[in-house]
Amino acid sequence: MSGVAARKHPFHIIDPSPWPATGALAAFTLTVGAVHYMHDDATWLMLLGVFLVLTTMFGWWRDVIHESVHDRAHTSMVRKGLRMGMAMFIASEVMFFVAFFWAFFDSALLVNPVIKGVWPPEGIEPLHAWGLPAINTLILITSGVVLMWAKKGMMAGRQGQLIFGLFVTVALGFTFLTLQAIEYGEATFGLSDGIFPSVFYLATGFHGFHVFVGACFLAVMLFRAMKGNFGAERHTGFEAAEWYWHFVDVVWIFLFVWVYWWVGG
CATH class of the missing domain: 1.10.287.70 (Helix Hairpins)
Structure with missing residues (x-):
C-alpha cells in the first residue's frame, strides 16, 4: 500500500x-x-x-x-485502535497475575491443614525482603521514573534526552534480571517443594519474563528513537512500551509487598 x-x-x-x-x-x-x-x-x-x-x-x-x-x-483512528488493543492486552495480563495472587492468598489466609496451619509452610525459609528484592524494587521504580523523563524529552523535541532515558531504562531492566537470577541461586527451596515455592517461582519467574519482554520492547524503541521515528504527535509504539513497563513496575510492587515483605520482612 x-x-x-x-x-x-x-x-x-x-x-x-x-x-x-x-x-x-x-x-x-x-x-x-x-x-x-x-x-x-x-x-x-x-x-x-x-x-x-x-x-x-x-x-x-x-x-x-x-x-x-x-x-x-x-492514522489517528488507527492509533486510537492500537492504544485500545494495548490497554486490553495489559488488562488480560493483570488477570494472569491475579491468578497467582489468588493461589497465594488462598493458602496464606485460609491455610490448608495439610501444611499444619503455618504460612510459609514449615521447612521453607523465605527470602529476606530487604536484600536483593529491595534493591530490585528501587531499580524498577527508578526505571519507571527515567522512562517518564525520556517521554518528557520526546514531547519537548529533545531527542538526546529520549535516547539516553531509553538506554538507562533498558540497562536497569537487564540489571534487574541479573539480580533476580542471583536471588534464585540463593534460595533454599525449589519449585517442587510445596505450594509456597511453586507460587513464588511462578509469580516472580513470570514477572521476570515480562521484564525481559519489556526490556526488549524498549530496546526496539531505543533503536527507533535513534532513527528519529518518534515525535510529539506520532509515538504510539513508544506509548505502548511505556504502558507495558509501568504495568511491570506495579506488579513487582505487589509482589515485593506480599510475597517478600509480608512473609520474609
Missing part, C-alpha cells in the same frame, strides 16, 4: 499478511513440541516452534513499523 493510498481513509486497511497464519502454525508447533519435551522426547520440534515464533515476531513487528513510518497507514 502506498502512502498516498493510506491517507485517503482513516481505517486500518493494509496489504495481505502471512504473519497471522505463520503465528498460528508457530504456536501449534511450539505447544506440541513442548508436550513432547515434557515427556522426555526429542527437543527438535519445540526448538522449531521457538524459531517460528521468533521469526513471526520479527517479521510482523517489522511490517507494523513499516506501515507506520513509510506507508503512513497509522
Whole structure:
C-alpha cells in the first residue's frame, strides 16, 4: 500500500499478511513440541516452534513499523485502535497475575491443614525482603521514573534526552534480571517443594519474563528513537512500551509487598 493510498481513509486497511497464519502454525508447533519435551522426547520440534515464533515476531513487528513510518497507514483512528488493543492486552495480563495472587492468598489466609496451619509452610525459609528484592524494587521504580523523563524529552523535541532515558531504562531492566537470577541461586527451596515455592517461582519467574519482554520492547524503541521515528504527535509504539513497563513496575510492587515483605520482612 502506498502512502498516498493510506491517507485517503482513516481505517486500518493494509496489504495481505502471512504473519497471522505463520503465528498460528508457530504456536501449534511450539505447544506440541513442548508436550513432547515434557515427556522426555526429542527437543527438535519445540526448538522449531521457538524459531517460528521468533521469526513471526520479527517479521510482523517489522511490517507494523513499516506501515507506520513509510506507508503512513497509522492514522489517528488507527492509533486510537492500537492504544485500545494495548490497554486490553495489559488488562488480560493483570488477570494472569491475579491468578497467582489468588493461589497465594488462598493458602496464606485460609491455610490448608495439610501444611499444619503455618504460612510459609514449615521447612521453607523465605527470602529476606530487604536484600536483593529491595534493591530490585528501587531499580524498577527508578526505571519507571527515567522512562517518564525520556517521554518528557520526546514531547519537548529533545531527542538526546529520549535516547539516553531509553538506554538507562533498558540497562536497569537487564540489571534487574541479573539480580533476580542471583536471588534464585540463593534460595533454599525449589519449585517442587510445596505450594509456597511453586507460587513464588511462578509469580516472580513470570514477572521476570515480562521484564525481559519489556526490556526488549524498549530496546526496539531505543533503536527507533535513534532513527528519529518518534515525535510529539506520532509515538504510539513508544506509548505502548511505556504502558507495558509501568504495568511491570506495579506488579513487582505487589509482589515485593506480599510475597517478600509480608512473609520474609
